[in-house]
Amino acid sequence: MSSADDKRPAAERMREQLLHDFANSGEGRAEFADRLTTLLSSHQPTSDFSALPKATLQLLRPQMARRADVGLPNRVLWRVLPALLPLPFVIIYAAYVLQAIYTPIAAVFSPDVAGYVAGVHVMLLSLLFGATYAAIPVVLARKDIAPRSCVPVPQG
Amino acid sequence: MSSDEELAGRVVFGDESALEELIGRYHRSLAGLIERYTGGIDVEDIYQETWMRVVGAIDTFDRQRRFSTWLFHIAINQCRDWHRRRAVRPTAGEDSEKVGRRDDACSAIDARALLAKLPVEQREVVVLRYYQDLSEAEMAQVLAIAPGTVKSRLHAALKKLALLALDEEARR
Secondary structure, three states: OOHHHHOOOHHHHHHHHHHHHOOOOOOOOOHHHHHHHHHHHOOOOOOOOOOOHHHHHHHHHHHHHHHHHHHHHHHHHHHHHHOOHHHHHHHHHHHHHHHHHHHHHHHHHOHHHHHHHHHHHHHHHHHHHHHHHHHHHHHHHHHHOOOOOOOOOOOO | OOOHHHHHHHHHOHHHHHHHHHHHHHHHHHHHHHHHHHHOHHHHHHHHHHHHHHOOOHHHHHOOOHHHHHHHHHHHHHHHHHHHHHHHOOOOOOHHHHHHHHHOOOOOOHHHHHHHHHHHHHHHHHHHHHHHHOOOHHHHHHHHOOOHHHHHHHHHHHHHHHHHHHHHHHOO
């Protein structure tokens, strides 16, 4: 809203708006604006609604929790998809490393031993990648359920 | 600092801290709008119902629009519903009576009482223009009416308000 940047007192702003809104009213316009400014600016909210934001937030908590549940798969998808982009390059590099390990071991020991070492290496890599990608939804879900009651409600 | 529209985008996914921030930012202006519209009656209910509607319909919020305009549009609709509900109740005259009693207690003219005497369409333009500081274009969006209608309603409202103030002065 325009008032956010306007640091003038509310009554002064109100008077200018009134003058603007009655631009074609000719004589008596300023007096009219003054009278209405005095009248309107005398009306300030009197009740104390400071507890309302907290109560409202409390009321909306179940609705927000439902939204978080529905939104989680989408957010996981949008985080996991970009993370999958470099995966082909990582796999190609891992295959190259695997071959570099397999060839000298097969030359020194038997191909069975080299196959066993390569197999263990592939399993460890798969476990590492799987755990990395599985961590994404876990981290997102933990962010959702983190307690926020300690965050003060800004009074504005 | 995130914009209102960005925060609204996070509320879609159930981000409670984003909602908390939005409620904090608009608390005073929203409570003020409702209080001035209803004369201080049922403010809590309308305030909470407004936020319930906001959260319920946040998926439909077009982020190219201003969040404040959308929020005030919903709040005004809630106030109108409240006014309609009260109009059909047998205690419909209660607002002005209640406001009138406050008025008697004050030596100066009570703007709250005068606002309560304005027709709803005129009251809402006065509140949005002079208390919420909206431009005519923004008011047209909030009230879903043409800018020309805003102008004419505002003009009529101020004239009526001035007349009511004169009446009130003459009575004292």
